[in-house]
Amino acid sequence: xxxxxxxxxxxxxxxxxxxxxxxxxxxxxxxxxxxxxxxxxxxxxxxxxxxxxxxxxxxxxxxxxxxxxxxxxxxxxxxxxxxxxxxxxxxxxxxxxxxxxxxxxxxxxxxxxxxxxxxxxxxxxxxxxxxxxxxxxxxxxxxxxxxxxxxxxxxxxxxxxxxxxxxxxxxxxxxxxxxxxxxxxxxxxxxxxxxxxxxxxxxxxxxxxxxxxxxxxxxxxxxxxxxxxxxxxxxxxxxxxxxxxxxxxxxxxxxxxxxxxxxxxxxxxxxxxxxxxxxxxxxxxxxxxxxxxxxxxxxxxxxxxxxxxxxxxxxxxxxxxxxxxxxxxxx
Amino acid sequence: xxxxxxxxxxxxxxxxxxxxxxxxxxxxxxxxxxxxxxxxxxxxxxxxxxxxxxxxxxxxxxxxxxxxxxxxxxxxxxxxxxxxxxxxxxxxxxxxxxxxxxxxxxxxxxxxxxxxxxxxxxxxxxxxxxxxxxxxxxxxxxxxxxxxxxxxxxxxxxxxxxxxxxxxxxxxxxxxxxxxxxxxxxxxxxxxxxxxxxxxxxxxxxxxxxxxxxxxxxxxxxxxxxxxxxxxxxxxxxxxxxxxxxxxxxxxxxxxxxxxxxxxxxxxxxxxxxxxxxxxxxxxxxxxxxxxxxxxxxxxxxxxxxxxxxxxx
Ligand SMILES: Nc1ncnc2c1ncn2[C@@H]1O[C@H](COP(=O)(O)OP(=O)(O)O)[C@@H](O)[C@H]1O
Ligand SMILES: [Mg+2]
Numbered sequence: 001x002x003x004x005x006x007x008x009x010x011x012x013x014x015x016x017x018x019x020x021x022x023x024x025x026x027x028x029x030x031x032x033x034x035x036x037x038x039x040x041x042x043x044x045x046x047x048x049x050x051x052x053x054x055x056x057x058x059x060x061x062x063x064x065x066x067x068x069x070x071x072x073x074x075x076x077x078x079x080x081x082x083x084x085x086x087x088x089x090x091x092x093x094x095x096x097x098x099x100x101x102x103x104x105x106x107x108x109x110x111x112x113x114x115x116x117x118x119x120x121x122x123x124x125x126x127x128x129x130x131x132x133x134x135x136x137x138x139x140x141x142x143x144x145x146x147x148x149x150x151x152x153x154x155x156x157x158x159x160x161x162x163x164x165x166x167x168x169x170x171x172x173x174x175x176x177x178x179x180x181x182x183x184x185x186x187x188x189x190x191x192x193x194x195x196x197x198x199x200x201x202x203x204x205x206x207x208x209x210x211x212x213x214x215x216x217x218x219x220x221x222x223x224x225x226x227x228x229x230x231x232x233x234x235x236x237x238x239x240x241x242x243x244x245x246x247x248x249x250x251x252x253x254x255x256x257x258x259x260x261x262x263x264x265x266x267x268x269x270x271x272x273x274x275x276x277x278x279x280x281x282x283x284x285x286x287x288x289x290x291x292x293x294x295x296x297x298x299x300x301x302x303x304x305x306x307x308x309x310x311x312x313x314x315x316x317x318x319x320x321x322x323x324x325x326x327x328x329x330x331x
Numbered sequence: 332x333x334x335x336x337x338x339x340x341x342x343x344x345x346x347x348x349x350x351x352x353x354x355x356x357x358x359x360x361x362x363x364x365x366x367x368x369x370x371x372x373x374x375x376x377x378x379x380x381x382x383x384x385x386x387x388x389x390x391x392x393x394x395x396x397x398x399x400x401x402x403x404x405x406x407x408x409x410x411x412x413x414x415x416x417x418x419x420x421x422x423x424x425x426x427x428x429x430x431x432x433x434x435x436x437x438x439x440x441x442x443x444x445x446x447x448x449x450x451x452x453x454x455x456x457x458x459x460x461x462x463x464x465x466x467x468x469x470x471x472x473x474x475x476x477x478x479x480x481x482x483x484x485x486x487x488x489x490x491x492x493x494x495x496x497x498x499x500x501x502x503x504x505x506x507x508x509x510x511x512x513x514x515x516x517x518x519x520x521x522x523x524x525x526x527x528x529x530x531x532x533x534x535x536x537x538x539x540x541x542x543x544x545x546x547x548x549x550x551x552x553x554x555x556x557x558x559x560x561x562x563x564x565x566x567x568x569x570x571x572x573x574x575x576x577x578x579x580x581x582x583x584x585x586x587x588x589x590x591x592x593x594x595x596x597x598x599x600x601x602x603x604x605x606x607x608x609x610x611x612x613x614x615x616x617x618x619x620x621x622x623x624x625x626x627x628x629x630x631x632x633x634x635x636x637x638x639x640x641x642x643x644x
Binding site (some may be wrong): 050051052071072075076077078079081083085086087089098100102103104105148193 | 534536537539540542543544545546547550555556559591
């Protein structure tokens with residue numbers, strides 16, 4: 001396992017800028033999650049590191065060595081593709097064994113059998129080993145594709161939305177399993193996801209990408225509690241952070257154009273009057289949809305609340321996040 | 332279900348379809364059956380009018396195909412020892428005596444060597460070139476592809492004389508190697524275009540996965556691309572073989588002896604001892620067999636068709 005560093009990486013496809021001057025270090029043994037909407041440059045970042053694409057400028061270092069001239073095979077990195085990319089002419093077993101048989105690894109037979117069985121067990125696909133890769137459901141293909149990475153012991157695992165097609169139960173099983181593997185092997189992972197539970201529970205660091213720029217990098221709690229911008233603040237939190245005009249409440253600091261309120265920034269009971277629009281029981285949380293002067297916000301409330309639509313409640317912001325007109329944070 | 336179901340045709344539709352297919356098959360296969368039947372007729376039955384559908388089968392055509400014979404007179408019949416083998420008997424019955432083997436076997440062997448040799452080379456180079464055209468950024472790619480195809484745009488006769496002169500200089504006239512190279516050159520354009528189409532259809536993702544999994548570009552090509560191009564390779568090989576196998580114009584002009592293939596040889600059989608249609612038909616019948624076997628062997632790759640991949644779109 002190794003430390004991977006990106007220095008001023010830029011990449012464009014024609015006029016489309018995919019990455020703009022991205023610098024970041026994935027420390028040895030860390031679990032780094034990349035967050036950002038579709039088109040933010042997450043996949044491109046992984047492809048640069050793996051060597052499938054070359055950056056227009058910038059360097060990529062593995063344990064301090066510039067790997068710019070190395071082929072993907074020489075970089076010894078495992079990658080789970082967003083689109084699975086299983087070998088259609090091979091069985092599930094042979095798909096999993098494929099990297100182990102490579103000229104780079106030349107694994108002995110019994111070792112291959114052991115590793116494939118072990119990984120198939122973890123991913124709950126042991127009963128499908130003899131299937132053709134094309135005879136699988138989307139979720140099974142995705143697990144085989146994760147397995148093809150896990151059979152190896154690479155410098156770094158690159159995973160592009162690896163759990164996106166799985167049902168909730170399997171997803172939470174594998175979340176725990178991946179985290180366990182990472183912790184017990186001391187593996188380094190760079191992981192792309194849209195799922196904030198994955199980001200919050202698995203990451204040691206989160207990188208927030210916005211149209212090819214890395215706008216914030218740090219531990220999950222820091223991104224959550226101390227976002228640098230409205231964009232970064234909106235990546236995490238469920239319900240999503242409420243962005244409201246600063247003058248809606250008294251006492252906003254000078255220069256603030258917007259304030260950001262997460263449920264924990266809202267005290268119910270006194271202050272400004274808000275009308276209840278809807279009460280939403282989600283099981284694990286109860287959401288209160290409110291409106292103040294035609295500005296909507298969502299907060300959490302007691303599951304046994306007696307509030308109903310049309311009622312009026314009073315709210316006070318507590319240590320809200322303040323942003324200037326451009327969306328940047330004001331401390 | 333609605334009335335627009337496309338799943339099951341009605342019985343009547345099935346019958347009409349079956350009748351049409353059978354009719355079409357009969358029309359296409361009739362000349363073939365005619366040739367096969369003629370091979371087993373006697374020379375008199377072969378030219379009988381109206382044509383005989385039922386006839387007494389004879390191996391005379393096949394014996395004539397594989398032998399050269401001299402005509403013998405009634406008087407000589409008495410003095411000769413009785414025929415030792417069944418084919419000598421057949422020759423004797425038609426008033427001839429076997430003088431030696433014909434050159435059909437050797438011409439047939441030339442066809443096999445030249446046909447399969449050029450098919451192998453066409454596929455070998457065609458696959459490599461098609462892969463490069465499909466995957467790499469080749470300068471003036473479209474022009475090159477058009478140029479490759481343009482070699483097929485003129486009739487063979489237009490280039491036969493330059494090729495003849497060139498071959499004479501290089502000592503390739505009437506050699507198997509010369510014909511293999513020539514047919515490879517002609518087939519290569521077809522092979523590159525067909526195979527490029529098939530390789531274009533194979534998503535790049537598989538090779539990228541193989542590169543990540545520790546394979547070099549070339550290893551990814553033969554471990555991942557080739558198996559998936561099997562359908563395309565099989566059908567291209569059949570087209571190349573059929574062309575090389577049946578090619579007549581170049582063969583007539585560039586071969587005469589040692590390297591002559593069967594197509595220019597078969598018509599010459601007619602001249603040996605009158606109009607020997609059964610021998611010609613026998614030569615044509617046997618000549619069909621290798622291509623048929625080759626096609627049947629590769630058929631399972633053709634029928635397997637395009638497998639839907641394991642890539643999420
Ligand atoms: N091969 C390519 N050709 C052209 N544009 C591309 C290519 N790959 C990525 N892009 C563009 O680069 C940007 C970043 O893409 P990507 O890294 O795939 O985003 P993400 O994975 O975050 O959704 C997008 O605008 C995308 O359209
Ligand atoms: Mg992506």
